[in-house]
Amino acid sequence: MTTTIPTLHAADTERKRLAHRRRLRGAKRRRRVAMWAVRLASLAIVLGVWQWYGSSVNPILFAPPTKIAHEFGVLISDGALGKALVQSLTVFGIGLGAAIVLGIPLALVWARYQIVDWAIQGYVNALYATPLVALVPLLILWFGFGVEAKSIIIFSFAVFPILINTYQGARSVDPGLVEVAGSFRCSELQTWRHVILPSSVPFIAAGLNIGVGRALVGMIIAEFYTSASGLGYMVLLASNTFQTAKMFVPILVVMALGVCLLGATRTLKRKVSPWSEQEGRL
Amino acid sequence: MATMPAEHPIEETAGASVECHRVEKWFGELNVLADVEFSIEPGAFVSVLGPSGCGKTTLMRAIGGLVPIDEGEILINGGRVSGPPKEAAIVFQQFGLMPWKTIYDNVAFGLRVAGLGKKETEARVRHFLDLVHLTGFEGSFPYQVSGGMQQRAGLARALAVEPQLLLMDEPFASVDAMTREVLHDELLGIWERDRRTVVFITHSIDEAIVLSDEIFVMSRSPATVVARIPVEIPRPRRERTVRGLPQFTELRERCWDLLEHGGAEEAARS
Numbered sequence: 001m002t003t004t005i006p007t008l009h010a011a012d013t014e015r016k017r018l019a020h021r022r023r024l025r026g027a028k029r030r031r032r033v034a035m036w037a038v039r040l041a042s043l044a045i046v047l048g049v050w051q052w053y054g055s056s057v058n059p060i061l062f063a064p065p066t067k068i069a070h071e072f073g074v075l076i077s078d079g080a081l082g083k084a085l086v087q088s089l090t091v092f093g094i095g096l097g098a099a100i101v102l103g104i105p106l107a108l109v110w111a112r113y114q115i116v117d118w119a120i121q122g123y124v125n126a127l128y129a130t131p132l133v134a135l136v137p138l139l140i141l142w143f144g145f146g147v148e149a150k151s152i153i154i155f156s157f158a159v160f161p162i163l164i165n166t167y168q169g170a171r172s173v174d175p176g177l178v179e180v181a182g183s184f185r186c187s188e189l190q191t192w193r194h195v196i197l198p199s200s201v202p203f204i205a206a207g208l209n210i211g212v213g214r215a216l217v218g219m220i221i222a223e224f225y226t227s228a229s230g231l232g233y234m235v236l237l238a239s240n241t242f243q244t245a246k247m248f249v250p251i252l253v254v255m256a257l258g259v260c261l262l263g264a265t266r267t268l269k270r271k272v273s274p275w276s277e278q279e280g281r282l
Numbered sequence: 283m284a285t286m287p288a289e290h291p292i293e294e295t296a297g298a299s300v301e302c303h304r305v306e307k308w309f310g311e312l313n314v315l316a317d318v319e320f321s322i323e324p325g326a327f328v329s330v331l332g333p334s335g336c337g338k339t340t341l342m343r344a345i346g347g348l349v350p351i352d353e354g355e356i357l358i359n360g361g362r363v364s365g366p367p368k369e370a371a372i373v374f375q376q377f378g379l380m381p382w383k384t385i386y387d388n389v390a391f392g393l394r395v396a397g398l399g400k401k402e403t404e405a406r407v408r409h410f411l412d413l414v415h416l417t418g419f420e421g422s423f424p425y426q427v428s429g430g431m432q433q434r435a436g437l438a439r440a441l442a443v444e445p446q447l448l449l450m451d452e453p454f455a456s457v458d459a460m461t462r463e464v465l466h467d468e469l470l471g472i473w474e475r476d477r478r479t480v481v482f483i484t485h486s487i488d489e490a491i492v493l494s495d496e497i498f499v500m501s502r503s504p505a506t507v508v509a510r511i512p513v514e515i516p517r518p519r520r521e522r523t524v525r526g527l528p529q530f531t532e533l534r535e536r537c538w539d540l541l542e543h544g545g546a547e548e549a550a551r552s
Contacts, residue, residue, distance in 0.1 A: 176374070176376060176378055177378060177380060179348055179374075179378070180372075180374060180378040180380075181395075182348060182366055183346055183347075183348060183366050183370075183371070183372045184366070184371070184391060184392040184395050184396075184443070185365075185366050185368065185395065185396075186395050190395055194380065194383075194391065194395070195380065198380065198382040198383075199382070201382070273382065274423065275381035275382055275423055275424075275425055276381075
């Protein structure tokens with residue numbers, strides 16, 4: 001004997017499904033509201049303590065947020081901040097751009113030809129391990145104090161992580177996939193296009209992520225040591241004249257710049273290589 | 283030789299012939315293939331059965347021109363293999379799909395590499411996706427679909443270049459048992475229609491019997507073909523019906539004996 005189980009009407013199931021979806025959405029929204037509430041509360045506390053403490057100590061040592069905000073307004077309205085930002089971003093762009101444009105192809109040649117590998121691997125690794133700040137005085141000696149020198153300093157900071165990551169990407173390509181390409185009689189060029197390059201993309205993006213961070217460090221250092229321009233010099237000048245509140249402005253701008261750029265490269269990595277987020281399932 | 287049941291004669295075959303003459307292969311000091319000698323008729327489905335690690339995959343890779351052999355020669359349609367031959371396409375054990383390409387682009391891969399026109403490529407890709415029941419998954423990436431579907435794409439990619447010789451390297455070893463049975467039946471259906479020559483590498487006796495016209499049993503390393511067992515089960519076949527036949531049990535026993543004789547019992551049981 002068989003028992004029949006009463007079946008739900010289609011309309012019923014649909015109604016239940018919708019109700020469930022509403023519940024899920026509600027839970028998600030509550031979670032998001034809670035997250036932002038905590039974040040804002042935390043920010044309010046940090047700013048509050050900062051304001052209280054910053055106002056109570058010697059203004060040469062520290063500055064409260066209100067004063068920093070005031071200086072921020074002044075520096076924007078007199079155009080100094082905008083000018084410094086443009087100067088900084090110019091050398092940053094040139095240095096990082098050159099690191100990408102030269103670094104990636106060089107790394108690919110390096111990965112592809114054993115002879116190049118033997119010839120340059122030692123230098124690249126040694127330079128990558130060197131604290132590049134030590135080379136800055138030398139670079140200034142060679143290239144002067146201008147945009148050129150600054151760009152070269154930033155380039156030297158950014159190029160090594162890009163170079164090494166791209167190299168590792170091209171080297172760590174799955175030999176099975178290279179074999180697949182071979183079995184379909186791919187030419188060398190086709191193998192690069194269909195297998196080696198795409199497989200290196202997540203590595204290149206990771207190198208870019210590190211390279212951007214290091215380029216920012218290089219930018220500030222270059223502006224500390226070379227001619228008077230950019231956000232780095234703004235920090236230095238304010239510090240030398242004991243205008244602490246003013247000093248915080250370019251620091252916060254650089255901080256925001258770093259957060260945005262690193263976020264952008266992380267997003268780029270997710271966008272260009274969605275499969276690499278799923279490595280475990282391959 | 284491959285034995286065809288009378289009710290399904292081959293009028294014409296899209297298949298290639300394969301011959302191995304005294305093939306020998308060494309990996310350093312290790313003799314992997316010794317004196318491998320056989321020939322496969324155009325349009326035959328041959329399984330190469332042997333214990334894991336015996337060198338059967340090396341044999342397939344040698345036929346596919348992916349590894350050079352040290353002695354002897356391999357001929358496809360009478361031409362000596364010295365690199366991946368244009369007649370052959372391989373279905374890989376680990377699927378070998380490009381994770382950065384969609385299912386569609388993976389299946390189109392061989393056609394694009396060969397420089398086929400856009401229209402023709404699209405028509406063929408659609409046809410073969412349909413054949414392996416992947417229509418609707420064109421835009422998915424391999425990691426978004428199941429292992430069985432990934433191997434369907436691997437099969438479609440190989441079939442799309444219309445090879446005369448299909449080399450299959452334990453293609454269903456990494457999918458679950460239920461999916462494997464479905465894929466066996468689909469492969470049988472596809473193969474029975476156009477009869478390309480197939481060299482199917484496997485360590486599963488059952489799989490070899492269900493699919494093949496003939497089974498080459500290989501010995502342990504150094505591997506050589508120790509027996510050729512014709513499978514005279516009429517086609518069209520389907521896994522469930524074949525498994526119920528008395529011939530199936532007989533063939534199974536024979537293969538077992540041969541493999542045990544070759545000292546390969548533990549491997550074949552896996």
